Amino acid sequence: MARHWLTIASPTTEAITNPLLAACEDGYVPDSIRILSNPTVQDNVSPIVPFLEDLVDDIVETHHEHLRSELPSLERTVRKVTRVHGDTHPELEAIESEFLSLEADVTEHIADEEETVFPEIVTLDDETPRTDTEAARIRDAINHLESEHDAAASHLEGIRDLSDDYTTPSDACTSYRNMLDRLQLHEEDMHVHIHKGNNVLCPDADALLTSA
Ligand SMILES: [Fe+2]
Numbered sequence: 001m002a003r004h005w006l007t008i009a010s011p012t013t014e015a016i017t018n019p020l021l022a023a024c025e026d027g028y029v030p031d032s033i034r035i036l037s038n039p040t041v042q043d044n045v046s047p048i049v050p051f052l053e054d055l056v057d058d059i060v061e062t063h064h065e066h067l068r069s070e071l072p073s074l075e076r077t078v079r080k081v082t083r084v085h086g087d088t089h090p091e092l093e094a095i096e097s098e099f100l101s102l103e104a105d106v107t108e109h110i111a112d113e114e115e116t117v118f119p120e121i122v123t124l125d126d127e128t129p130r131t132d133t134e135a136a137r138i139r140d141a142i143n144h145l146e147s148e149h150d151a152a153a154s155h156l157e158g159i160r161d162l163s164d165d166y167t168t169p170s171d172a173c174t175s176y177r178n179m180l181d182r183l184q185l186h187e188e189d190m191h192v193h194i195h196k197g198n199n200v201l202c203p204d205a206d207a208l209l210t211s212a
Pocket of ligand 1: 109113194
């Protein structure tokens with residue numbers, strides 16, 4: 001993932017460069033730097049790059065495409081393992097139910113992000129001032145995105161708990177082990193997806209909305 005650095009309302013060049021240098025020394029070297037609402041500084045820096053669009057592209061290409069290829073196949077595996085081992089592992093039925101709910105929510109969520117939320121957020125790249133109505137609509141879209149991530153995280157936690165942290169039973173067959181490994185990988189990827197949305201994209205979009 002590309003690394004970005006966003007600063008806002010820093011009155012001097014040093015107030016911008018010192019934290020940036022400290023971050024670089026700690027190993028976080030950004031690919032792009034964006035400086036907003038810094039009246040004495042912003043005239044002396046390069047024009048803005050498409051910052052949010054870059055983040056959105058990364059989320060779609062890295063996570064949404066993975067979900068679209070992985071979820072249908074993982075669903076077949078979950079259904080098969082539940083059918084074969086459900087009698088001896090009754091928790092599988094609950095795992096299947098939780099997974100199917102998650103799959104339905106996530107499938108709708110990524111379509112919603114691509115068709116509605118992300119196009120709204122990407123418009124902030126141009127830093128055009130927004131009317132109160134426009135700003136409220138975009139903030140609603142951001143809040144909606146975050147609430148859907150919270151719902152997905154709740155399903156993921158349910159699957160983790162039901163599977164006892166993806167612990168493989170002693171009588172598990174290859175398909176059972178494969179299912180648990182993939183459910184765990186799915187959770188890890190979803191947490192990265194959620195992190196990029198909630199901790200990078202949404203705060204940056206909100207900062208741009210505030211500064212416009
Ligand atoms: Fe998302």
